[in-house]
Amino acid sequence: MTVEIIYETHSTSTDNEAGIATGRLPGELSDLGRRQARELGERRPGDGFAAVFTSDLRRAVQTARTAYPGDRPPIHQDVRLRECDYGDLNGSPRRHVAARRLQHIDVPFPGGRSYRQVVAATDAFLHDLATGWDGSRILVIAHSANHWALEHLLTGTPLEELLQAPPAWRPGRRYELPGDWPAPAAG
Numbered sequence: 001m002t003v004e005i006i007y008e009t010h011s012t013s014t015d016n017e018a019g020i021a022t023g024r025l026p027g028e029l030s031d032l033g034r035r036q037a038r039e040l041g042e043r044r045p046g047d048g049f050a051a052v053f054t055s056d057l058r059r060a061v062q063t064a065r066t067a068y069p070g071d072r073p074p075i076h077q078d079v080r081l082r083e084c085d086y087g088d089l090n091g092s093p094r095r096h097v098a099a100r101r102l103q104h105i106d107v108p109f110p111g112g113r114s115y116r117q118v119v120a121a122t123d124a125f126l127h128d129l130a131t132g133w134d135g136s137r138i139l140v141i142a143h144s145a146n147h148w149a150l151e152h153l154l155t156g157t158p159l160e161e162l163l164q165a166p167p168a169w170r171p172g173r174r175y176e177l178p179g180d181w182p183a184p185a186a187g
Contacts, residue, residue, distance in 0.1 A: 003129050003177040004137040006044070007150055009169065010060040011036035021097035023083055023090035023112070027059035029066070037066035044172070049073040050136035053125075055081040055143060064141050073139070080121040083143035087112025101163045115145060115159060122149035123182070130181035150175055 011033035015022040029037065040063065054064040056077040064075045087109040089097050101115070108114045129138060140146070148162040154175045 001135045001179040003133050003135070003179070005129070005140055005150070005175040005177055006047070006049075006137070007140045007142070007147060007173045007175060008040060008063075008171060009144060009147060010055070010057075010063040010141055011040070011066075013059045015091075019094050021086055021089065021092055021094045022057075022059070023086035023097070024057070025090050026057055029059055029062045033059070033063070034066055037063045040171070041067035041069075044139065046073055047139070048137050049139045050133060051076055052139045052141060053078050053081065053129075054141040055079075055083065055146070057082055057143075060141050060143065067141075078125060080125040081140065081142040081146055082121075084115055084118050084145040085109065085112035102160065105159055105163060115148070115163060118145045119149045119152055119159065122146055123153055126153065126177055126181055130177055130179055134179040147173070 012030050013022060013027040013033055014030045015027050017030050017032070050073065052064050052068060052073055052075045054060045054075060054077055056079050060081070061077060068075060086092070086097050088111045089109055090112070104114050106114050106116050108117065144166065148159065148166065151157045151162055151167065152159045154177065
């Protein structure tokens with residue numbers, strides 16, 4: 001069997017509007033972001049989701065709780081879905097972080113983490129989904145780095161390619177996670 005994953009990036013934050021790379025800082029939804037979160041709940045009113053999994057960072061939790069007040073479907077926070085930790089660059093201008101992305105695929109940002117570490121955390125999250133939620137439809141609300149990790153892990157797109165030219169934002173990307181994740185090695 002498989003787990004169907006619908007992925008949504010958290011709604012617009014005040015930092016997004018200001019051109020700030022929030023990273024591991026909590027962040028706060030803007031007025032636009034709160035409206036987008038309500039629209040997410042209207043666009044996908046449960047949609048047969050067994051659960052919503054979200055980063056534990058405030059902007060992602062606010063998105064989930066605004067879209068689905070009353071925990072229907074149930075909302076689970078997971079630290080493995082956090083944005084990349086830019087370390088000393090958390091809260092700095094987005095253009096400064098974007099200019100350094102390719103340097104931090106495997107080498108952590110000073111005082112932070114690498115994108116490969118985000119992939120490893122996302123992979124561990126997927127393993128738990130495959131073993132605990134097989135046959136379910138799940139909504140994941142997280143961050144850009146998690147989206148790139150899903151693209152890398154589930155479609156095979158090289159991480160370097162995703163960081164060099166990130167996919168354009170669009171709502172509701174769909175992925176299928178094989179129930180035997182990670183797939184057994186061919187042999």
